[in-house]
Amino acid sequence: MSDHQNLLAEQRRALILDEVRRRGGVRVNELTRRLNVSDMTVRRDLDALARQGVVEKVHGGAVPVVEASTHEPGFEAKSALEAGAKDEIALAAARMVTPGAAIALSGGTTTFALARQLLEVPELTVVTNSVRVADVFHAAHRPGAAAEARSGTATVVLTGGVRTPSDALVGPVADQAIRSLHFDVLFLGVHGISVEAGLSTPNLAEAETNRLLMRSARRVVVIADHTKWGTVGLSSFAGLSEVDTLVTDRSMSERTRAEMSEHLPGLVVAGEETRAGGAP
Structure with missing residues (x-):
């Protein structure tokens, strides 16, 4: 085909x-x-x-499919879903990152895909509460790693905390670490996004950690594939007006794109030139 x-x-x-x-x-x-x-x-x-x-x-x-609003799939299960869309989104989001920036990556499989795209960006400082994201940068700096992967030499700040099924670190320890930090851009993965519920997650502790990540960022970029639109988790942690830009994939229907554009300051469709609003 x-x-x-x-x-x-x-x-x-x-x-x-x-x-x-x-x-x-x-x-x-x-x-x-x-x-x-x-x-x-x-x-x-x-x-x-x-x-x-x-x-x-x-x-x-x-x-x-009706799932409990508290259901949280594991990292491996989520990695297998919409892999191509996540890679496209990661490429588009990576273009927003400038050398020397201080950025934050939340937990999630789309931020994991983004981390792999950022290995060649020089002099980054990366704050993350994702064990998987930290491992991407750590593996690139090991002896024997490809030279192009080592060229970025990012400084990675991994928060502590309690590990969720999606390998994010959340809770009071993570929250305390994030409160003292400030970064240029937050790239945020989400469980669900909708007009009514805004950004949501099935994990109450993760909701609070995500709120603090957003407060510490000058700009908030949500990276989410089309299946996240209309999904609602147990806990809402932000409204759509608090998001500067949403990066999504081309499989989003035209009707949904129009609805998004009405409620989001910026919309970037990965793989297309169409853009509403500004990029970081």
């Missing part, structure tokens, strides 16, 4: 997921008419979304 066909499939599935979440369910025959594709194509799309764990197939269609 060509890259063009892959992109069309991704866009189609994003539209289907948007409809499922907005309406609470869809029928196959409705989707075939709306998308002008075959019944078999729609069923393949639903199978793919079901494998990702974002919809549940039912007779004649699909409904949203």
